[in-house]
Amino acid sequence: MNENDYTIRYERPEDYRTVENLVRESFWNVYRPGCSEHYVIHVLRDDPAFVPELDFVMEKDGQLIGQNMFMKTIIEADDGRTVPVLTMGPIGIAPDWKRQGYGKRLLDFCLEKARDMGFGAVLFEGNIGFYSHCGFDYARKFGIRYHDLPEGADDSFFLCRELIPGYLSGVTGVYQTPRGYYVNDEDVETFDKAFPPKVKQKLPGQIFD
Numbered sequence: 314m315n316e317n318d319y320t321i322r323y324e325r326p327e328d329y330r331t332v333e334n335l336v337r338e339s340f341w342n343v344y345r346p347g348c349s350e351h352y353v354i355h356v357l358r359d360d361p362a363f364v365p366e367l368d369f370v371m372e373k374d375g376q377l378i379g380q381n382m383f384m385k386t387i388i389e390a391d392d393g394r395t396v397p398v399l400t401m402g403p404i405g406i407a408p409d410w411k412r413q414g415y416g417k418r419l420l421d422f423c424l425e426k427a428r429d430m431g432f433g434a435v436l437f438e439g440n441i442g443f444y445s446h447c448g449f450d451y452a453r454k455f456g457i458r459y460h461d462l463p464e465g466a467d468d469s470f471f472l473c474r475e476l477i478p479g480y481l482s483g484v485t486g487v488y489q490t491p492r493g494y495y496v497n498d499e500d501v502e503t504f505d506k507a508f509p510p511k512v513k514q515k516l517p518g519q520i521f522d
Contacts (some may be wrong), residue, residue, distance in 0.1 A: 319415065321422050324380065328370055329358070332380045337508055339405035345521035346513035348404040352496055352504045354382065360493035362386060365401070367427055371406075371419045379406040381420045383427060383435075384493065388457055390486035398434045399427060400491065407472045420447050422469035424476060433480030436488050438475045451475045 326330060337351035356364055362384040371379035381404040388396040401423070406416045424447065427435065436452055452459070452473035459471045471488070475481055515522075 319378070319418070321371050321419060322368055322370045323365075324370045324382075327436075327459045328377060329355075329414055331377050332370060334335045334431075334508060335377055335380060335407050336405045337511075338408055339439060340403065340409075341511055342516055343519070345517050345519050346484075347505070347511070349498070350405070350498055351508070352501045354380075354403055355496060356386060357382065357426075357491075357493050358497060360384065360491065362491045362493060366430060367399075367401075367423060369419065369423055369426075371415060373410070376409075377411045379415055381403070381419055381423050383423070384491045386489055386491050387485060388436075388481075388486045388488050390484050393488075394484070396481070396484055396486065396490070397432075398436055399432050400437045401435055402437055402439075405520055416443070420444075424442065424448070424474070428476040431466075431477075433477040434473060434475045436471070438470050439472050441469065441472060444472055444474075447474070452488065455481045457481070458487050460489050460503075462485050 323341065331356055335352040336354055337348060340348035340350040342348070364385060365385045367383035369381055370377050379399060383399050384397055386400050388398055390396050404416070404420065413472045424435065434456060439449070441451065449472040451469065452471045453468055455473050457473060459468055462468055
């Protein structure tokens with residue numbers, strides 16, 4: 314793979330359904346039987362926190378194989394400040410192109426653009442085994458706590474990367490997930506009926522029922 318092997322560009326309205334199907338294929342039966350991520354991306358595009366300047370797709374040989382998007386959110390700091398940060402995702406790579414380096418290339422590109430826009434840090438929920446290769450670490454190391462998580466509970470899913478070195482220096486507090494990520498299961502089911510039928514399966518490693 315080289316940089317001439319793919320193109321990263323802004324998502325366009327005519328891409329929406331293709332991207333939603335890509336996300337559906339990427340996340341189906343991964344974290345739960347079926348998935349909700351394709352509906353999440355559908356509703357987030359109309360959310361006030363959505364950052365259209367950071368809404369990208371990856372194209373290879375005329376086919377969309379990846380996407381990522383970002384949302385504005387905040388850390389409610391212990392000293393009373395409100396610290397603006399970004400969260401991201403869902404980020405997806407089409408199943409046929411996973412584990413070939415495309416996800417890292419896409420993410421590195423997006424993070425560079427976010428930094429160029431002046432955003433100081435990105436926090437989100439992910440797997441440290443992959444995202445550490447893109448500069449992420451456990452958010453607890455930055456003094457940031459995940460909202461609604463009981464003290465002592467496993468927070469290894471909650472990751473952070475400073476885009477501007479020192480941006481979170483002296484900041485401790487609670488990260489707030491944008492409300493747009495919380496979707497109703499019935500709405501997901503209704504939305505999913507517009508896509509080709511797929512079988513939901515309960516598999517080892519899923520974290521939701």
